[in-house]
Amino acid sequence: MTQAPSSPDHARFARAAEPGTQAPIHTSSQGLLAGPVKIPTQGGTMPAYRAAPATPGPHPVVLVVQEIFGLHEHIEDVVRRLAKQGYLAIAPALYFRLGDPAQVGSIDELMQQYVYKTPDAQVLADLDATLAWVDQQQSGSANPLGITGFCWGGRITWLYAAHQPRVKAAVAWYGRLEGKTSPLAPRQPADVVGELKAPVLGLYGGQDTGIPADSVERMQAALAQHGQGDSQIHVYPEAPHAFFADYRPSYRAHDARDGWQRLLDWFQRHGVRP
Template identity: 55%
Template sequence: MPTQIPDDPSRRRFVTALAAAGFAAAVRPVGAETIVTPSSGLTAGMVHIPSAGVEVPAYRAMPQGRRNAPLILVVQEIFGVHEHIRDICRRLAQLGYCAIAPELYFRQGDVSTISDIPRIISEVVSRVPDAQVMADLDATLAWAGAQDIADTQRVGITGFCWGGRIVWLYCAHNPQLKAGVAWYGKLEGPSSELTPKHPLDLAAQLRVPVLGLYGGADAGIPVTSVERMREAIATAHGASELVVYPDTPHAFNADYRPSYRPAAAADGWKRMRAWFDAHGLPV
């Protein structure tokens, strides 16, 4: 199960320094509240998934000896599949899921070495086509089925920030899913050749229920945007739900950053587990 770093200054410095090696340069130093989940009892590590003629790197964590666990696709933040996303996979695996986080823009560049967030966005993230992401997630499902490492009839998806938006898109794309949980994912914005549709545009096309978790003080996703999405899904797809945490910033689940809000993060995690349980993904 996830464990909190003890509030001991010397140990905190040691564990934070150790963990920082797995985080993107743009988010160092890592915060003292960073959660470290052990891999004991798990099969965890990097794998490679064939997709459109390339091998997509991915982090996979699953209970040792279990091959029929529900599968959860974990979609990265803008910082890639760094240590926090890998830890999310281990948390899910410790609960009994098989969790896989593919590196969804490794073709466009390696964000782990870039220390400037605007550069990450302009040089890498903004160049990622939604179509590529959908295809790589499809390939991840196909790979998991071919490897017989999880029950691919019971699949969910969760994602954070950049990945939260992708959750909404993928739940409109693939009816094979049972449910999705989107953490503070962007809901609307200008269209482009690479990002032609946003979640609000696709509300009527959702094929599976989505739980959206948002901060009421998110500077990048105003509550008005969330309320527009709430109205759209109520009209088009009543099975989805939105939760807004008052006075809570963006990235409130990112326990390695100053934006972390333990109460909202814990409540969101509890709601995510209940959402998956209620929609055909009990462990």
């Protein structure tokens, strides 16, 4: 990851997230084709942020799935970081039908107004639509395909790895593994372990109060039970939730850098390589 001067203006990120004490990482778009795009999907035109090397493609593709806070500057920066590595990376705004979650002032409001109103099936279909859009841009060459996501998007990453057979590798950052289900969220990652179509690397914090250690241990046991030996979970013992989010107090630079290198190595190992 490349550190460069960054504006401390937290409004570019998410109002509901407590701002960190240092300037967030900012990755330059120099040498990239980067910016907003629009993707046709059921129910409207979905905004997204795309970045890719300015050199001719096709490039390997990575879908980037937003945090609970939606598509904002941090997720866009992750997209640019991947593009600097030679990927066409794209992050769709998966709450777009409901408004802009980055402007919501509290986690509780986010849960009530966005998370609890967004069906998993719709999210998976929107990611499929994003993949179809990329196919059109790259003459149908969206293979190899990887996916990564953070927090809310970490959970979705597990689900998408069980949904989309074109995924070759997935990296889920501190996404919930178990919990209550509902008509809009009928299954959790632990329920789809036997259906994974690609190896998943899970990156979790040992001090994450929302994802207890026994939940991670049960997921590891389920992966072994279902013969998903290519998938694995790495736990950073002292890291809290959102340890990769460099714009928040939860950021842990050492663990974030290590996780990022593990992500790159995971994609390389499983054939999602420039």
